[in-house]
Amino acid sequence: MEILEITGAALVLLGAIVLLIAAIGLLRMPDSYNRIQVGTKASTAGVALIMIGFALIVPTWFGKLFTIVLFVMLTNPISSHVLMRAAHRTGHPLTSGTVVDALKQDEENEKNDEHATV
Known part of the structure; x- marks a missing residue:
């Protein structure tokens, strides 16, 4: 085997390990927002490592x-953003450990601004 083949095989193995750890992490996360975040970051990194x-x-x-790799890196963040926004709008609860709900604060500020200008 050449150096490139060994390095490539190591990267494929590392990518598979990242995806395995992400799968375990998905089961351990407390709410849908954390699960989406873990799945997005890990799948992006895992797929990139495997493809490289x-x-x-x-x-x-x-x-x-x-x-x-380019397609995954461009579409994963967008799709996770859309999923999280949909989860937030449909009222999926945050975990009790969540300190700040910035999206809720932004939406309340927008409503207050609309009422102030009317």
Whole structure:
């Protein structure tokens, strides 16, 4: 095996470990907001590590794998934002350890500003 293949295999293994730890973390998180955050960050990192590893193992796939990594890095944060916003709007409760609900404060400030200008 060459150095690139060994490094690529190590990155693929590391990405799989990151995804496994994230799966365990999903079960341990107290509310949907934390679960979405863990799933998003870990899946982005895990997929990126796996794709970079495959790119080192099979360099001819670099363009396709780079496109996949770019797509995941662009869409994961957007989709998690939309999911969290929908969860907040439908009234999913925050965990008791949550100190600040910034989105609720922003929405209340917007309502107060609207009433003040009317």
